[in-house]
Amino acid sequence: MDPLEYLEDLDDPRTKDFIARSNEESSFLRTRAKDHFGSILEKLTQEMPLDLIATRYGIALLIRSREGVVLEVNGNKFKSKNKDETFNSLSRVWNxxxxxxxxxxxxxxEGYSLLMEGVNVVKRIxxxxxxxxYYRGELCYVxxxxTESSPDGVEPVVERVFCGGKMFPFYPSRGEWVSVKAEGDRLLLVKGVGWSHKVLYDQDLxxxxxxNITSVDMKGGKVYYVKDNFLYVNGERRFKLNYPVLDMKVHDRGVIVEEIRDYRTSLVEYSLESTEVWVYPGENVMSFDLSREDVYALETSFTYSYRLLRVRNGRAEILREGLKDEVDVKDxxxxxxxxxxxxxxxxGGNKGVIVYGYGGFAVPLLPNFNTLFRELLNSGFSVLVTNLRGGFERGEEWHKMGMLRNKMNVFKDFSEFLKVVKMMGGKTIAMGASNGGLLVGATVNFYPNLVDCGVIGYPVLDMLRFHKFLAGMYWIHEYGNPETxxxxxxxxxxxHNLRRGLPPVLVYTGLNDDRVHPMHALKYVAKSKELGNLVYLFVNDKSGHNVNxxxxxxxxxxxxxxxxxxCVERR
Structure with a gap:
C-alpha cells in the first residue's frame, strides 16, 4: 500500500491541505514571476491562428487573441462570453x-462542442x-x-459513435480511439490502437x-491512405513516399502531402502516378486545407509567429502574417x-540552456514560435529543442525506437544533449511537459549530475497506476500495460525511482487537467520532499491540459x- 495514495483523491481534505501548503511554499517565486507576467501576457494576447478549415463561407480560423480564443470567418468573429470557457479545437463536420x-x-x-455555419451556432453537443x-439524414458524432462507462457498460476510457441519438454498432475496446470521415452514404471509420496501429472499416464494418497507417482521406468514393510510407488507394499500393508523412488531403489531380524534410515540414503535390508536381519548402505547417485548386496553410517558425498562405502550384502568397523575432537558430x-x-x-544570452524534449507518441518537435521560449530568450537564456527517439521526426520506426521496451532510449538521447551543454560549461535546465514531464522526471533520476534545474509540467510520473485515471488507458500501447x-x-x-540528492525541480499541474491526473505531480512532490530534495509544486486551480x-x-x-x-543563480 502506497502511503501517498490519498493524493489520488482531489476531494480528500489531506490532498487539499497538501496543495494549499505546497502553493504557499512556492509563493516566493511570485516575486520574480511578477517581473515577467505582463510581458508574457502581452505575448499570449498577440494574434496567433491555431487552426484553419476551408468552408463555403470562407476560411475558418481558430485564433488566439486579446479577446481569448475566437473563431473568425471572413473577418467576422465569434467569441466566448465566459472567460472560463475556451475554444480549444476546430474540425470539419463531414457531409x-x-x-x-x-x-x-x-x-x-471536456466541455461541449458547437456546430457552426460561418459564425452562427447551429447546435450544441x-x-x-x-x-x-451527417449520415443518411442523421447527425452523428464520436x-x-x-470518467464514466459507455451506455453498453464498458468502463472508461472508451469511445462510441452515435447517430440520431442511438449508438452505432461499432464497439472498439477500452483505450482504443475512433475517427470518422463521411462522403455521401460512404463512411470511413478508423480504429486507433495506440499511436502506431490503425484499422480501417467501411460503413458495413x-x-x-x-x-502503420499515418494519414487517411476519401474523395469520389475512394479511400486514400498512407501505410508504411506507401500511398494506397482503395487497398491498392501506388507508390512509396520518401519522407515521413504528417497529413494528406486528396484533390482532383492527386494528393497534397505534408512531409517532414530535414526536421521541417514541406507541402508536396504528387500525381497518382508518383510524380512530384511541386514542393513548398516550409518551416512548420501547423494546418492546411484545400479549396478548389488552392491550398491554404498556416505556418510558424522560431523567427515568426505565423503566416497564412495561399499556395498555388507550389508558389506561396502570404495573405496575413504575425510578428517576427530576431533569433539565431542553429541545427x-x-x-x-x-x-x-x-x-x-x-x-546571445549566457545564463543557461533550456534543454527541452518530449520523445513519445509519434509527436515531432518542429520550429515553433513558443511564448515561454521567447520570454526565456529575452531573459538571457538559450533554448535547445531536442528531437528524440519516440517522436516522428524520422518516421514510424523512429517512434518505435522510443516506445514500450525501447523507452529507455529516449532518456539516453536526452542525456546526450545535456552532456554537450555541460561540456561547453553551460548550466542545464531540463524541461518537458506531459510525456515530456515523464522524460525530465526519469532523466533527473538517472542523470542527476547532468541537470542543474528541472521543470516538469502536467506530467505522467507514476508508471504503475497511470492506466487507472482519466485518459491513461490510451497510453498502454505506448508505455506498456502495468498489469502485465x-x-x-x-x-x-x-x-518509484526517486532518491536523495536530486537537483532542484519545479513541478506544475492544474486541477482541471482531465487528461493527465494531477495525482502524478502531487505524489511525486510529496515523496521527493520526504527524501529531502528541493522540489517545488505549483498547482493552478484555473488550468488544465488544454488551451486556456x-x-x-x-x-x-x-x-x-x-x-x-x-535556480540558476543558486547553482
Missing part, C-alpha cells in the same frame, strides 16, 4: 458546410466530442467516455486494411547511440521563469 468548435472549461478537454458528421547534431538532431535558439509489464515500467517510473484563457496561462509561465532564474 455539411459546418465546422465543429470544441469548448473546454478552464483548460479541460455536450460532452467530450470527437468527429462529427463521443469519449473518460468490413475491414479495409490495417497497419546541431549530437552523436549518441543514434545521430541526434536539435535546434539551438539564442539571442510492471517490471518494465518500474525500471524507469520517475515516482491568457491570464491563467501567463500566471503559470511566469512562475516557471521565476523558478528558473532563481
Amino acid at each position: 455539411s458546410d459546418q465546422v465543429k468548435l470544441g469548448v473546454g472549461i478552464r483548460g479541460s478537454d 455536450d460532452g467530450l466530442i470527437g468527429d462529427v458528421f 463521443k469519449e467516455f473518460r 468490413n475491414v479495409m486494411d490495417e497497419g 546541431i547534431f549530437v552523436k549518441g547511440e543514434e545521430t541526434l538532431h536539435g535546434f539551438l535558439i539564442s539571442k 509489464e510492471s517490471d518494465l515500467l518500474l525500471s524507469y517510473s520517475p515516482y 484563457y491568457p491570464e491563467y496561462t501567463a500566471e503559470e509561465m511566469s512562475m516557471i521563469v521565476g523558478f528558473i532564474e532563481q
Whole structure:
C-alpha cells in the first residue's frame, strides 16, 4: 500500500491541505514571476491562428487573441462570453458546410462542442466530442467516455459513435480511439490502437486494411491512405513516399502531402502516378486545407509567429502574417547511440540552456514560435529543442525506437544533449511537459549530475497506476500495460525511482487537467520532499491540459521563469 495514495483523491481534505501548503511554499517565486507576467501576457494576447478549415463561407480560423480564443470567418468573429470557457479545437463536420468548435472549461478537454455555419451556432453537443458528421439524414458524432462507462457498460476510457441519438454498432475496446470521415452514404471509420496501429472499416464494418497507417482521406468514393510510407488507394499500393508523412488531403489531380524534410515540414503535390508536381519548402505547417485548386496553410517558425498562405502550384502568397523575432537558430547534431538532431535558439544570452524534449507518441518537435521560449530568450537564456527517439521526426520506426521496451532510449538521447551543454560549461535546465514531464522526471533520476534545474509540467510520473485515471488507458500501447509489464515500467517510473540528492525541480499541474491526473505531480512532490530534495509544486486551480484563457496561462509561465532564474543563480 502506497502511503501517498490519498493524493489520488482531489476531494480528500489531506490532498487539499497538501496543495494549499505546497502553493504557499512556492509563493516566493511570485516575486520574480511578477517581473515577467505582463510581458508574457502581452505575448499570449498577440494574434496567433491555431487552426484553419476551408468552408463555403470562407476560411475558418481558430485564433488566439486579446479577446481569448475566437473563431473568425471572413473577418467576422465569434467569441466566448465566459472567460472560463475556451475554444480549444476546430474540425470539419463531414457531409455539411459546418465546422465543429470544441469548448473546454478552464483548460479541460471536456466541455461541449458547437456546430457552426460561418459564425452562427447551429447546435450544441455536450460532452467530450470527437468527429462529427451527417449520415443518411442523421447527425452523428464520436463521443469519449473518460470518467464514466459507455451506455453498453464498458468502463472508461472508451469511445462510441452515435447517430440520431442511438449508438452505432461499432464497439472498439477500452483505450482504443475512433475517427470518422463521411462522403455521401460512404463512411470511413478508423480504429486507433495506440499511436502506431490503425484499422480501417467501411460503413458495413468490413475491414479495409490495417497497419502503420499515418494519414487517411476519401474523395469520389475512394479511400486514400498512407501505410508504411506507401500511398494506397482503395487497398491498392501506388507508390512509396520518401519522407515521413504528417497529413494528406486528396484533390482532383492527386494528393497534397505534408512531409517532414530535414526536421521541417514541406507541402508536396504528387500525381497518382508518383510524380512530384511541386514542393513548398516550409518551416512548420501547423494546418492546411484545400479549396478548389488552392491550398491554404498556416505556418510558424522560431523567427515568426505565423503566416497564412495561399499556395498555388507550389508558389506561396502570404495573405496575413504575425510578428517576427530576431533569433539565431542553429541545427546541431549530437552523436549518441543514434545521430541526434536539435535546434539551438539564442539571442546571445549566457545564463543557461533550456534543454527541452518530449520523445513519445509519434509527436515531432518542429520550429515553433513558443511564448515561454521567447520570454526565456529575452531573459538571457538559450533554448535547445531536442528531437528524440519516440517522436516522428524520422518516421514510424523512429517512434518505435522510443516506445514500450525501447523507452529507455529516449532518456539516453536526452542525456546526450545535456552532456554537450555541460561540456561547453553551460548550466542545464531540463524541461518537458506531459510525456515530456515523464522524460525530465526519469532523466533527473538517472542523470542527476547532468541537470542543474528541472521543470516538469502536467506530467505522467507514476508508471504503475497511470492506466487507472482519466485518459491513461490510451497510453498502454505506448508505455506498456502495468498489469502485465510492471517490471518494465518500474525500471524507469520517475515516482518509484526517486532518491536523495536530486537537483532542484519545479513541478506544475492544474486541477482541471482531465487528461493527465494531477495525482502524478502531487505524489511525486510529496515523496521527493520526504527524501529531502528541493522540489517545488505549483498547482493552478484555473488550468488544465488544454488551451486556456491568457491570464491563467501567463500566471503559470511566469512562475516557471521565476523558478528558473532563481535556480540558476543558486547553482
